[in-house]
Amino acid sequence: MGLSTEQLNTSRLRKCRVVISLIAMTLIPPVTLADVISGFDDVTSETQLELESRYDSDLEAAELDAWLRELSSRPHHVGSAAGYEVAKRVHDLLQSWGYETEFADYEVLLPTPKVRELELIAPQQFTAALREDSVTQDPSTSVRDNLLPPYNAFSIDGEVEAELVFVNYGIPEDYELLERYGISVAGKIVIAKYGRSWRGIKPKLAAEKGAIGALIYSDPGDDGYGAGDTYPEGPFKHASGVQRGSVMDMPTYPGDVLTPGRGATKRAKRLARTKVEVITKIPVLPISWRDAEPLLTALGGEAVPKDWRGALPITYHFGPGPARVRLKVEFNWDMVTARNVIARLPGSEYPDQWVIRGNHHDGWNHGAADPISGLVAMLAEAKSVAALARSGSPPKRTIIYAAWDAEEQGLIGSTEWAEHHAQELKQKAVAYINTDGNSRGFVGVGGSHSLETMFNEITDKVRDPVLDVSVKERLFARLKLSGNEQQKKDLERQRLRISPLGSGSDYTPFLQHLGIASANLGFYGEGSGGSYHTLYDTYEHYTTWRDPGLTYGITLAQLAGRVTLRLANAPVLPFEFGGLTDNIELYIQELEVLAEKMRKDTDKANELIGDGVYGLALDPTKSLGPPKEHEPVPYFNFAPLQNSLASLKRAVTELKRVQLKGSATLNQKLFTTERLLTLQDGLPNRPWYKHHIYAPGFYTGYGVKTLPGVREAIEQREYDKVADEVQQLVIVLDGLAQRIREITEIDSE
Ligand SMILES: [Zn+2]
Structure with missing residues (x-):
């Protein structure tokens, strides 16, 4: 079967390469690679970049391919004999590379x-x-x-x-x-x-x-x-x-x-x-x-x-x-045992600051794409990071690799571990970086916007394996060609706007329950198909149609590994708040547009109902009844939100004027900023979800709702709740502004 499909893939890629290179040359402004990385100074940047190229040299596609073949050779859902064997194999690999490993077992209903x-x-x-x-x-x-x-x-x-x-x-x-x-x-x-x-x-x-x-x-x-x-x-x-x-x-x-x-x-x-x-x-x-x-x-x-x-x-x-x-x-x-694999590499300077990197290991069936394609990239990363440590470059912060079980039935393994260790994680977790099934094509980065600057620097550095451009340039070329209005506007921003996270993989308990800055990484766009959660998500399907040769598996390891290593080694953690405020500002504008559109649509529909002309005006189908009549949409007061945002932006501007000096206290204050975006009482009707900037939609599921309290109150026409939800957001934004002023003062002292 191999030949014909491979030829097809190659010719398709070749055509694509020509088009994209042309676009890259003519339309995209040149991107200059900064030699100084956020969070590092001139000297430490050089060391870090040198470390990253040593990291890359240890990644081997053939090894990813062999692990993929082995770990997806059989169906291996949670609770099955094959599931425990996959967990054991992942555990043994991590242990053989020098990690302190354990099984974190939970008893769950399946x-x-x-x-x-x-x-x-x-x-x-x-x-x-x-x-x-x-x-x-x-x-x-x-x-x-x-x-x-x-x-x-x-x-x-x-x-x-x-x-x-x-x-x-x-x-x-x-x-x-x-x-x-x-x-x-x-x-x-x-x-x-x-x-x-x-x-x-x-x-x-x-x-x-x-x-x-x-x-x-x-x-x-x-x-x-x-x-x-x-x-x-x-x-x-x-x-x-x-x-x-x-x-x-x-x-x-x-x-x-x-x-x-x-x-x-x-x-x-x-x-x-x-x-x-x-x-x-x-x-x-x-x-x-x-x-x-x-x-x-x-x-x-x-x-x-x-x-x-x-x-x-x-x-x-x-x-x-x-x-x-x-x-x-x-x-x-x-009741079955969900078996997570946890592997630690202690930090040499800040052992109590944890960078957590995860991918699930359970699959609905063979699970070649979902999740093993992501898991093998993480294994390659863990192996190379361990080799760096052995050769005298251990991470400054503790790195934890986690292979989760029972993700498919409801993010169960990761959620139980996060809930079990909630107090310690709130103190020590710097960030959680997730991958899941990988494919090929364009870089996908979703996550906390305080990490947006770091992701821009990393996607500038990592090269697309097929085209002679960075993964960011390749994505920009696509957005320029076929992005939506907002994406095209975003190109003027000269930086990648990372997507906000809803749900759908193991970052949810970390981000939305505990307020740990998180990200989800992968490649997408060219290896689509219909194998998702079917019997056909196999090694053969994956290596024929999704990522032949695991080329993008290597690119994913280069991308995610840099994230892990920069967060683990940065003298000053690369949290940056200009990207965050810029995105929050966009979300507030979206709320205004949403309210205005609903107001106009409701008025128009009500008017048509009054005139009795809805049938012809909206749809010529004769049996179509009137649209539902709704009460007029009121005007909302977003001013408190605007004022809090303005004050937050001033605090961010002040912070940019100081040169931060790395210390345990400063870094702790930086990485716990994400906690301030959560409130203990959580969101309306769902107190488990505590993050007030990002949540999965109550009626859309995986799809994200930003500023979910306010947005869903408007969308669900619960207008009397809007003011309260605006107030909750004000508390969150003011809390963050206060923290940023504290951080500014540490270094002005
Ligand atoms: Zn998955």
């Missing part, structure tokens, strides 16, 4: 499927296979010991039978449109496409609307034959492929569902399962498009609007009925 049944019982009979096919070209797909069949973890048990309704992606705006068509899902089973929201939102919303069961399927228009050639001829989703995944209500709290806010040690106090709020309210099952097609074909009612259609060769209808389905799911609600 549902695995006992019964999965889905049938169409009217207007004709069809029984869903609920099984993924092995493909001969990929031997890994026949390795099925420990294989978890397709299911959604943390669905409740249940058997339901009802008419079916198609709800598009099952996001709030889809239900608004259903209401205008006069279609209710109360008492029905919904079928939703994967995509446009985190999957757990779909059953959550369906249950809120009165549905009694939910099916989620992957439409071939999104990641199957409508997107490109399917596996094994191409990377896109096989007809039988099913995306597994957790549907735990993670925007409320992630981690072990029985022990919110505390580590799931053997003796921890636990909730009764019946008291757990983050398990779904209705039974849920994910299915392939091959199983979904007969169900969708049997739906009657009106044809759906254009943007609801997928790529199946049928007319998509809303229902309800005459399709009637029976869904039954039952799970083994077992």
Whole structure:
């Protein structure tokens, strides 16, 4: 299979290279590499840069490839024999390189499927296979010991039978449109496409609307034959492929569902399962498009609007009925041991300041892309960092490498460790740097904006492995070509704007629960496909379609390793607050734009409803009912926020005038600034989430909501809460300004 696909990849890359180099030459202003790195002076910068090139020389693609092949040779979910073997292997490697290693075990609730049944019982009979096919070209797909069949973890048990309704992606705006068509899902089973929201939102919303069961399927228009050639001829989703995944209500709290806010040690106090709020309210099952097609074909009612259609060769209808389905799911609600691997390299000068670097090791199946492709980059990094230490350059701060277990079911291993060690972490953690599945193409950096300057310097330094430019130049070239309006405007800023983090990987407990500055790194854009959380996320798929030769695996190790080493060695930690205030300012502007847009849209809709012309004005479909009438959107007072921001910016300007001198106290004051962006009471309806600048959306899931308290109060039309939430943000910004003045004074003394 190798040759033809490799040739395809090479020619595609070559074409891309020509286009991008031209753009790089003509449109992008030259970037000069600074010789002095943030946090280092002339002398220490030189030492650090020399250390980094020694670090690079120890990274070997062949080694990453061998680890990838080995660690993804079998399905290895949490609690499985293969899962413990992967943990043991990672542990033994880290120990052999000289780390102080331990297993950090937690006892957690893990549902695995006992019964999965889905049938169409009217207007004709069809029984869903609920099984993924092995493909001969990929031997890994026949390795099925420990294989978890397709299911959604943390669905409740249940058997339901009802008419079916198609709800598009099952996001709030889809239900608004259903209401205008006069279609209710109360008492029905919904079928939703994967995509446009985190999957757990779909059953959550369906249950809120009165549905009694939910099916989620992957439409071939999104990641199957409508997107490109399917596996094994191409990377896109096989007809039988099913995306597994957790549907735990993670925007409320992630981690072990029985022990919110505390580590799931053997003796921890636990909730009764019946008291757990983050398990779904209705039974849920994910299915392939091959199983979904007969169900969708049997739906009657009106044809759906254009943007609801997928790529199946049928007319998509809303229902309800005459399709009637029976869904039954039952799970083994077992307690299993989630086994994290923790490896320490003590700091030579500041052992009580910890730089934490993590990637999970558990996979839904073989998990070649997710998570092993990221894990092997981290292993390469750990090996090279240990070699530097042995050769006389130990890190000044303690470095902790963590390979997490049970990420897939709800960030469980990392959350339990973070909750268990919360007090110590709040004092000692400098930052948490995460990777997960990697791919190839463009650099992706999300994280705390106090680290934005550091990330700009590092992405200037790290070279793209295919094109003769830095990874930042390559990204800028893409944004210049096809970025959105804001991204194009950002190019004038002459620096990479890192994305704010929502959720979706193990940084969440560190950033949003404990207030530890965090980042998530990876490459994306060219190795897409449909293997995510399916049987087809194998070594063969990954090395054919995503990152042949693990070239970008090396680049990821170069990127993340620099982050670790700079944070570990900087005499003055490279936290910088101009980037942070600049981003907060943007988010405040977005709030104003959001409020103004909602005000105008609401007024316009209400006016049309009053005139009775909505049908023609908004959509010519004759049966479309009026949009929902809403109370007018009031004007909000953002002035307190503006004033706090202005005062914070003045404090930041003052700080820039002083030359900071590294000391344990100063650095402690610097890295704990992120803690000040959290408040003990947390966010409305979800006290576990304490960060007031970044949170996953309550109704979007992984997608980030910045300034979440205020933004969600507006979006959810809870206008009377806006002033209180503005006040919470004022407390946060004033606290940070106060700290920055203290830091300025330390060095003026
Ligand atoms: Zn993952």
